[in-house]
Amino acid sequence: MAKINILDKQTIDKIAAGEVIDRPLNVVKELIENSIDAQASAITIEIKDGGISFIRVTDDGAGIEKSEIKKAFMAHATSKIEGAEDLLKISSLGFRGEALSTISAVSMVNVITKTEDSLTGTSFNIDGGIEGEMTDIGAPCGTTFIVKDLFYNVPVRRKFLKSAQTEGSYISDLLEHIALSHPEIAFKFINNGKIVFATSGNGSLKEVIYRIYGRDTADKVLPLNIDSEIIKVEGYLGKPELNRSSRNFETFFVNGRYVNCPLVSKAAEEGYSNYLMMHKFPFLILQLSVDPSEVDVNVHPSKMEIRLHNSEEIYSIISKAIEERLSERELIPDAYLDEPEKEAPIEVKKAPEPFEKVRMTSKSLAFNMDFEEDTEPIANDSGSFRLYEDTNISETKVTPSNEDPDSYPQIKEASQMELFEDRFLTEDSKDKYEIFGQLFKTYWLIGFSDKLFIMDQHAAHEKVKYERIVNALKEKRIATQSINPPVILELSTKEYDTVSDYLDSFTALGFEIEDFGLNSIALRGMPVDLYGCDELEFFREVLDELMDNPLKGELSVIHYKLASMACKAAVKGNMKMNEQGVRALLDELLTLDNPYNCPHGRPTLVSISKYEIEKKFKRIVT
Numbered sequence: 001m002a003k004i005n006i007l008d009k010q011t012i013d014k015i016a017a018g019e020v021i022d023r024p025l026n027v028v029k030e031l032i033e034n035s036i037d038a039q040a041s042a043i044t045i046e047i048k049d050g051g052i053s054f055i056r057v058t059d060d061g062a063g064i065e066k067s068e069i070k071k072a073f074m075a076h077a078t079s080k081i082e083g084a085e086d087l088l089k090i091s092s093l094g095f096r097g098e099a100l101s102t103i104s105a106v107s108m109v110n111v112i113t114k115t116e117d118s119l120t121g122t123s124f125n126i127d128g129g130i131e132g133e134m135t136d137i138g139a140p141c142g143t144t145f146i147v148k149d150l151f152y153n154v155p156v157r158r159k160f161l162k163s164a165q166t167e168g169s170y171i172s173d174l175l176e177h178i179a180l181s182h183p184e185i186a187f188k189f190i191n192n193g194k195i196v197f198a199t200s201g202n203g204s205l206k207e208v209i210y211r212i213y214g215r216d217t218a219d220k221v222l223p224l225n226i227d228s229e230i231i232k233v234e235g236y237l238g239k240p241e242l243n244r245s246s247r248n249f250e251t252f253f254v255n256g257r258y259v260n261c262p263l264v265s266k267a268a269e270e271g272y273s274n275y276l277m278m279h280k281f282p283f284l285i286l287q288l289s290v291d292p293s294e295v296d297v298n299v300h301p302s303k304m305e306i307r308l309h310n311s312e313e314i315y316s317i318i319s320k321a322i323e324e325r326l327s328e329r330e331l332i333p334d335a336y337l338d339e340p341e342k343e344a345p346i347e348v349k350k351a352p353e354p355f356e357k358v359r360m361t362s363k364s365l366a367f368n369m370d371f372e373e374d375t376e377p378i379a380n381d382s383g384s385f386r387l388y389e390d391t392n393i394s395e396t397k398v399t400p401s402n403e404d405p406d407s408y409p410q411i412k413e414a415s416q417m418e419l420f421e422d423r424f425l426t427e428d429s430k431d432k433y434e435i436f437g438q439l440f441k442t443y444w445l446i447g448f449s450d451k452l453f454i455m456d457q458h459a460a461h462e463k464v465k466y467e468r469i470v471n472a473l474k475e476k477r478i479a480t481q482s483i484n485p486p487v488i489l490e491l492s493t494k495e496y497d498t499v500s501d502y503l504d505s506f507t508a509l510g511f512e513i514e515d516f517g518l519n520s521i522a523l524r525g526m527p528v529d530l531y532g533c534d535e536l537e538f539f540r541e542v543l544d545e546l547m548d549n550p551l552k553g554e555l556s557v558i559h560y561k562l563a564s565m566a567c568k569a570a571v572k573g574n575m576k577m578n579e580q581g582v583r584a585l586l587d588e589l590l591t592l593d594n595p596y597n598c599p600h601g602r603p604t605l606v607s608i609s610k611y612e613i614e615k616k617f618k619r620i621v622t
């Protein structure tokens with residue numbers, strides 16, 4: 001019989017480590033959460049090789065007392081709770097007290113830390129769980145963790161890691177979300193020596209959006225505020241032109257935590273439904289506050305999934321608020337003739353640097369930030385992000401305050417312009433349109449105020465048609481013409497079932513359908529001239545669509561979806577149009593609640609300002 005061994009502490013920790021830490025991402029997450037729990041106002045994260053060979057997290061938080069350092073690395077060592085009863089009122093991010101012990105079991109860790117009360121800092125090493133030296137060292141207040149060679153002593157785990165690039169991208173994604181959830185903390189992320197992003201920590205969420213996603217995105221978000229009894233929401237909605245092909249840009253925080261919440265996701269998409277093409281998802285960042293007792297966090301801890309009680313109410317509050325917000329204002333996207341201007345740098349004064357570098361360049365113990373930066377900034381998404389260009393820093397200085405999110409310099413100009421802009425689609429404006437003509441058989445050029453508007457005639461037509469159908473459906477105005485003799489259609493079982501399920505919807509669209517047995521139906525009536533297309537083909541298209549995307553929701557939602565299907569079938573082929581037709585189309589557009597997007601999310605109008613044009617001709621030099 002095999003001998004039974006009692007495992008030693010290092011082995012136990014190594015095994016346990018796999019459950020908490022399975023990739024560099026987890027190390028970064030645990031270290032940052034500790035920094036946040038330690039009240040840091042600035043956190044710098046540096047990784048190399050996707051975090052596999054090197055992770056450094058530096059914060060300006062409370063630090064760890066020298067006498068407590070070794071304890072911090074013990075399993076179930078935590079300063080955040082004392083006993084089981086505290087678990088109920090926990091508000092800090094980590095509380096299990098196992099992160100440091102597990103990280104140090106599977107990598108080489110160096111921590112340098114100093115509290116405000118102590119005169120010097122302390123450096124401590126612990127490799128593979130084995131305690132090393134503890135020495136006094138000059139250091140600023142706060143803590144730096146350096147984690148090297150993750151899983152160097154657990155080769156199996158190491159084999160399971162993906163490429164450095166992939167591991168790095170996981171970390172990047174996490175850091176973006178953490179930075180978004182803490183606009184009050186200055187984050188700086190350095191990957192293989194390059195600064196990926198830096199936020200100022202001035203408390204403005206919009207500024208963080210700008211720093212992470214670029215100006216182009218930050219210019220296209222609308223603030224959203226919901227203040228209801230059961231839920232408070234603050235955040236930003238991307239205009240429909242920012243719609244994406246994945247849910248990756250739907251970001252939610254519940255009570256300060258970045259979480260997945262399918263309910264909120266669905267509610268948000270419902271709110272956007274008039275503006276989303278199929279398989280597209282909105283860009284949005286929402287901070288939700290609910291009573292902690294309303295949140296069930298144990299649904300899927302590793303996926304960070306949560307569930308909310310009161311879900312139906314919350315769903316409808318969120319979807320309605322979003323829908324209203326989106327339909328509220330002019331959503332005409334600006335068309336730039338040029339790439340948007342290159343950005344000015346931000347001042348990243350608050351972000352702490354890995355300070356051993358400071359020590360190398362300066363003997364002083366003071367936290368000196370004026371050393372030379374050897375890391376090159378890189379461009380973000382929009383290619384517009386440059387940190388250390390030779391530009392006037394004082395002009396773009398970000399002051400830490402509770403200032404209005406719109407008031408930081410780079411975006412100020414744009415939002416002010418919107419405020420004073422003459423609105424294009426109003427009764428008062430329409431006499432002032434100058435219609436110049438048609439371009440590429442599709443686009444109409446219209447002058448108004450100091451802008452050139454370009455209308456996509458198909459998108460505009462589609463929109464007008466769609467609204468007509470929605471209204472007709474709502475008011476039950478769709479007339480039916482009888483077909484005699486009826487058309488008999490043989491359907492597949494699935495088609496037949498779909499027709500039976502949606503009989504009411506088909507009737508609402510003007511079809512008269514009778515069961516003909518054996519998976520057949522008789523079409524006895526068709527809608528009158530509403531869709532301008534072959535009715536039978538239209539019937540087929542609606543049926544296909546319904547099989548792929550079943551209808552859900554309230555009656556009004558169903559109306560919108562049906563109209564959208566009807567509309568798709570209706571707008572095909574080139575339509576001839578003259579100036580009179582354009583005026584009629586504009587007339588009808590301006591009566592609509594949201595004239596600026598076609599039902600599938602494409603814009604109906606874009607505009608180019610006189611300023612843009614003059615810049616192109618170098619009349620204005622910037």
Ligand code: ADP
Nearest residue numbers: 034038072078079094095096097098099100143
């Ligand atoms: P937990 O966060 O669950 O308490 P950890 O193993 O992550 O457990 O950390 C153990 C303890 O070490 C923390 O409770 C805290 O007291 C201390 N600690 C860890 N990181 C920091 C930090 N960056 N600043 C201050 N204290 C820290």
Ligand code: MG
Nearest residue numbers: 030034094099
């Ligand atoms: Mg922790």
